[in-house]
Amino acid sequence: xxxxxxxxxxxxxxxxxxxxxxxxxxxxxxxxxxxxxxxxxxxxxxxxxxxxxxxxxxxxxxxxxxxxxxxxxxxxxxxxxxxxxxxxxxxxxxxxxxxxxxxxxxxxxxxxxxxxxxxxxxxxxxxxxxxxxxxxxxxxxxxxxxxxxxxxxxxxxxxxxxxxxxxxxxxxxxxxxxxxxxxxxxxxxxxxxxxxxxxxxxxxxxxxxxxxxxxxxxxxxxxxxxxxxxxxxxxxxxxxxxxxxxxxxxxxxxxxxxxxxxxxxxxxxxxxxxxxxxxxxxxxxxxxxxxxxxxxxxxxxxxxxxxxxxxxxxxxxxxxxxxxxxxxxxxxxxxxxx
Amino acid sequence: xxxxxxxxxxxxxxxxxxxxxxxxxxxxxxxxxxxxxxxxxxxxxxxxxxxxxxxxxxxxxxxxxxxxxxxxxxxxxxxxxxxxxxxxxxxxxxxxxxxxxxxxxxxxxxxxxxxxxxxxxxxxxxxxxxxxxxxxxxxxxxxxxxxxxxxxxxxxxxxxxxxxxxxxxxxxxxxxxxxxxxxxxxxxxxxxxxxxxxxxxxxxxxxxxxxxxxxxxxxxxxxxxxxxxxxxxxxxxxxxxxxxxxxxxxxxxxxxxxxxxxxxxxxxxxxxxxxxxxxxxxxxxxxxxxxxxxxxxxxxxxxxxxxxxxxxxxxxxxxxxxxxxxxxxxxxxxxxxx
DNA sequence: CTGAAAGCGCTTACAG
DNA sequence: CTGAAAGCGCTTACAG
Numbered sequence: 001x002x003x004x005x006x007x008x009x010x011x012x013x014x015x016x017x018x019x020x021x022x023x024x025x026x027x028x029x030x031x032x033x034x035x036x037x038x039x040x041x042x043x044x045x046x047x048x049x050x051x052x053x054x055x056x057x058x059x060x061x062x063x064x065x066x067x068x069x070x071x072x073x074x075x076x077x078x079x080x081x082x083x084x085x086x087x088x089x090x091x092x093x094x095x096x097x098x099x100x101x102x103x104x105x106x107x108x109x110x111x112x113x114x115x116x117x118x119x120x121x122x123x124x125x126x127x128x129x130x131x132x133x134x135x136x137x138x139x140x141x142x143x144x145x146x147x148x149x150x151x152x153x154x155x156x157x158x159x160x161x162x163x164x165x166x167x168x169x170x171x172x173x174x175x176x177x178x179x180x181x182x183x184x185x186x187x188x189x190x191x192x193x194x195x196x197x198x199x200x201x202x203x204x205x206x207x208x209x210x211x212x213x214x215x216x217x218x219x220x221x222x223x224x225x226x227x228x229x230x231x232x233x234x235x236x237x238x239x240x241x242x243x244x245x246x247x248x249x250x251x252x253x254x255x256x257x258x259x260x261x262x263x264x265x266x267x268x269x270x271x272x273x274x275x276x277x278x279x280x281x282x283x284x285x286x287x288x289x290x291x292x293x294x295x296x297x298x299x300x301x302x303x304x305x306x307x308x309x310x311x312x313x314x315x316x317x318x319x320x321x322x323x324x325x326x327x328x329x330x331x332x333x334x335x336x337x338x
Numbered sequence: 339x340x341x342x343x344x345x346x347x348x349x350x351x352x353x354x355x356x357x358x359x360x361x362x363x364x365x366x367x368x369x370x371x372x373x374x375x376x377x378x379x380x381x382x383x384x385x386x387x388x389x390x391x392x393x394x395x396x397x398x399x400x401x402x403x404x405x406x407x408x409x410x411x412x413x414x415x416x417x418x419x420x421x422x423x424x425x426x427x428x429x430x431x432x433x434x435x436x437x438x439x440x441x442x443x444x445x446x447x448x449x450x451x452x453x454x455x456x457x458x459x460x461x462x463x464x465x466x467x468x469x470x471x472x473x474x475x476x477x478x479x480x481x482x483x484x485x486x487x488x489x490x491x492x493x494x495x496x497x498x499x500x501x502x503x504x505x506x507x508x509x510x511x512x513x514x515x516x517x518x519x520x521x522x523x524x525x526x527x528x529x530x531x532x533x534x535x536x537x538x539x540x541x542x543x544x545x546x547x548x549x550x551x552x553x554x555x556x557x558x559x560x561x562x563x564x565x566x567x568x569x570x571x572x573x574x575x576x577x578x579x580x581x582x583x584x585x586x587x588x589x590x591x592x593x594x595x596x597x598x599x600x601x602x603x604x605x606x607x608x609x610x611x612x613x614x615x616x617x618x619x620x621x622x623x624x625x626x627x628x629x630x631x632x633x634x635x636x637x638x639x640x641x642x643x644x645x646x647x648x649x650x651x652x653x654x655x656x657x658x659x660x661x662x663x664x665x666x667x668x669x670x671x672x673x674x675x676x
Numbered sequence: 677c678t679g680a681a682a683g684c685g686c687t688t689a690c691a692g
Numbered sequence: 693c694t695g696a697a698a699g700c701g702c703t704t705a706c707a708g
Contacts, residue, residue: 003479003701005700005701005702006701006702007701015678015679016678016679016680017679017701017702017703018678018679018680018681018703018704019677019678019679021702021703021704022678022703022704025703027704029677029678030677030678031677031678034677034678046475046478046479048449048452048453048479049453049701049702050394050455050700050701050702051390051393051399051453051454051455052389052390052391052393052394052399052455052700052701052702053390053394053684053700053701053702053703054701054702054703055389055390055393055684055702056388056390056391056394056683056684056685056686056700056701056702057683057684057701057702057703057704058684058702058703059684061389061390063433063454070419071409071415071418071419071422072412072415072416072419073415074410077409077410077411077415078410080409080434081408081409081410081436084409084434084435084436085436088435091450093433093435093450093451093454094433094434094435095401095431095432095433095434096418096422096432096433096434097422097426097431097432098419098422098423111386112429112431113431114386115386115387115389116389116401116431117388117389117390137384140384141341141384141386227621227625257625261625264627283565284622284625287565287595287599287622287626288625288626288627289602289626289627341685343684343685343686344685344686345685353694353695354694354695354696355685355686355687355695356687356688356694356695356696356697357693357694357695359686359687359688360687360688360694363687365688367693367694368693368694369693369694372693372694387685387686388684388685388686390684390685390686391684391685391686391687391700392685392686392687393686393700394684394685394686394699394700394701394702395685395686395687395688395699395700396686396687396700397700
C-alpha cells in the first residue's frame with residue numbers, strides 16, 4: 001500500500017491541497033463542512049503525514065539524540081527510561097546511541113545525529129573522552145545540548161548532575177562516624193569527572209576527620225569490567241593490607257559487588273572484617289547478601305530533568321539561552337554491609 | 339550558525355547545485371578538479387546534508403523503530419545493545435520506545451513510528467497486548483516488521499525467538515534427573531507466548547517423566563514486579579506446601595531471585611530444602627548467594643539477528659518477502675541453587 | 677471560505 | 693563534463 005498524500009485526498013474531494021492541509025490542522029478559516037469531509041476521508045484512508053516533508057518545511061524533526069556509554073547498565077537504563085518518558089509527553093522521539101566508552105564512537109555518533117537533523121542532543125560522556133570538539137561542533141550548529149552525569153566541566157551548556165563530591169564525602173563520613181578508620185577507595189579511571197569528584201570527596205572526608213590519606217589504599221578500576229575490577233582490587237587489597245584495612249568506599253555498586261563476591265568467596269566477613277559501601281543504589285544492591293549500603297542516585301529523575309532542560313532550549317532557540325546546571329539530591333541508603 | 343546548503347557551496351564556487359551534489363556523492367561524471375574544490379569547501383564549511391530533504395527525495399529515513407516493554411531490564415537492555423550495534427554497521431539509527439507493558443502505549447508508539455516514516459520496526463510485545471491490529475497496520479503500510487522474544491504466533495512476519503518450550507523442558511528435566519520430584523512453577527501472566535510456552539515445557543517434562551502435574555504447585559506472577567512476585571509466591575508456596583515441595587522452576591531470574599531472597603530471609607536452605615532454577619542468565623544470577631542455576635538466553639545475539647532480518651526486508655522491499663523465524667540456542671547454566 | 681504559488685534542500689533523468 | 697528542470701510532500705503568506 002502506497003502512502004496516502006494530501007494530493008490524493010484533495011483530488012478525491014475535488015478541493016485544493018491547501019484546503020486539505022488547513023482542514024487537517026484545524027485552521028479557523030476552513031468551513032465546518034469541508035473540515036468534516038477531509039477528516040473523515042483522511043481517517044478512512046489512514047492518512048499519515050510524511051514526516052520528512054513536514055520536517056523540511058518546518059525545519060525541525062521532533063527527534064532528539066541520546067548518547068550513553070552503554071545501555072546495559074542499571075543506572076543508564078533508568079536514565080533512558082526517564083528521557084523517553086519525558087520526551088513522549090512532548091511528542092518527541094528518542095534516537096539512542098552508545099559510545100561503548102570509546103571517544104571515537106562518541107564523536108561519530110554526534111556527526112550522525114547532526115546529519116539526521118535532530119532538534120537536540122543529550123550526552124553522558126565516555127570514560128575516554130578527553131577533548132570536547134564534538135560538543136563544540138554541536139553548539140556551532142546551534143543544536144541545543146545537555147550533558148548528564150558524565151559531564152565535562154569546561155563545556156558551556158546545560159547539565160544535570162549530582163554532587164558527586166558531596167555524596168562521596170557523606171558516604172565516607174558515615175563510615176568514619178561508624179568507627180572505621182582504615183578506609184580504602186576503589187576509584188574509577190583518572191579521567192571522568194565523576195571519578196575525580198568522588199575521589200576528592202573521599203579524600204576530604206578523611207582529612208576533615210583527621211584521618212591520614214594513604215594513597216596505597218586507593219585502587220583504580222578502569223578495565224571496563226566493574227565487577228571484575230572490584231573483585232581483583234579486593235584481592236590485591238587483602239594481599240597487601242590484610243588486617244590493616246576495615247572498610248571500602250567503591251565508586252559504583254558493581255565494583256562494590258565484585259569486592260563483596262571476593263570476600264564471600266574467601267570467608268572474609270562483611271562488615272565485621274571489612275565494610276563496603278557502593279554508589280548508585282542499583283537494584284541488585286538491595287538483594288545481594290549482605291545487602292549493600294550505597295548512595296542513591298536518581299536516574300529516572302535525571303533523565304526527565306535532562307529532557308526538560310533540553311526541551312526548554314529547543315523551544316526558545318531564537319532567544320539567548322541561559323545555561324542551567326541542575327543538581328539532583330542523593331541519599332545514603334544504609335544496609336547490612338556497613 | 340545557519341546550516342550550510344548545497345546552494346551556498348554552488349554559489350561560492352560559481353557552479354550549479356547539481357554539480358555540487360554530484361561531486362559530493364562522487365559521481366563519475368564530474369571532473370577531478372571540480373570534485374576536489376567542492377569537497378574542500380564542504381569540509382571547510384562543515385557541510386552536513388539536510389536529512390529531511392534527502393529523506394523526502396529518497397523516500398527512506400535510515401532510521402528504524404524499536405519498541406520494548408521496558409529499558410530497565412537486563413535482558414532487553416542487552417537486546418537493545420545488539421540492535422543498535424548491528425544497525426550502526428549499516429548506517430541505521432534506532433528510535434527507542436517503551437510500552438511499559440501497556441498495549442495502548444504500544445499502539446500509540448507504532449503510530450508515532452509510522453508517522454516518522456521509519457524504514458522498519460522491531461517489537462517485543464507487552465504482556466497485555468491481546469489484539470494485533472497495530473501489527474497489521476504496520477504491514478499495511480508496507481513497513482518491514484520483525485518481532486523478537488515476546489511475539490504473537492498468529493502475526494505473519496519475521497521473528498527471532500528462543501524455543502521457550504524446549505528450554506523450559508530441559509531445565510525441568512534436569513531438576514528431575516537430579517532427583518527433585520515436587521517441582522513448583524512460578525509462571526508469568528497467562529497471556530504472553532513465552533509464559534505459555536515455558537509453562538507447557540514444564541508440564542511436558544513432568545509428564546514425560548511420570549511425575550503427576552499438580553496445578554496447586556503453579557503460581558502466577560503478573561503484578562509487574564517480578565522480584566516481589568517471586569518473593570510473595572515463595573511465601574505462599576511454603577505456607578501451603580512446606581515440606582511437600584523440593585524445587586522451583588521460575589519464569590525469570592528476577593522471579594527466582596525474589597524467591598531466593600525469601601528463602602534466605604527465612605532460613606530455608608537452597609538447594610537442600612528447595613532448589614531454584616531461573617531463566618535468562620541475568621548477570622546478577624551469577625553473583626547472588628547461592629548463585630542461580632538458569633537458562634542462558636542470548637539477548638545480544640537476538641538483537642543483532644533481529645536487526646539483520648529487518649535490514650534484509652528493508653533492502654528487498656520491492657521483492658516478495660519470505661518471512662523467516664530464527665530460533666536461537668539456549669543453554670542450561672548449572673550453579674549452586676540446584 | 678478557498679486556492680495558486682513559492683519554497684524547504686535535496687537527487688537524478690535528461691539535454692547539451 | 694556541466695547544468696536546467698522536475699519533483700519528493702508539505703506549509704503558509706497572500707490574493708481573491
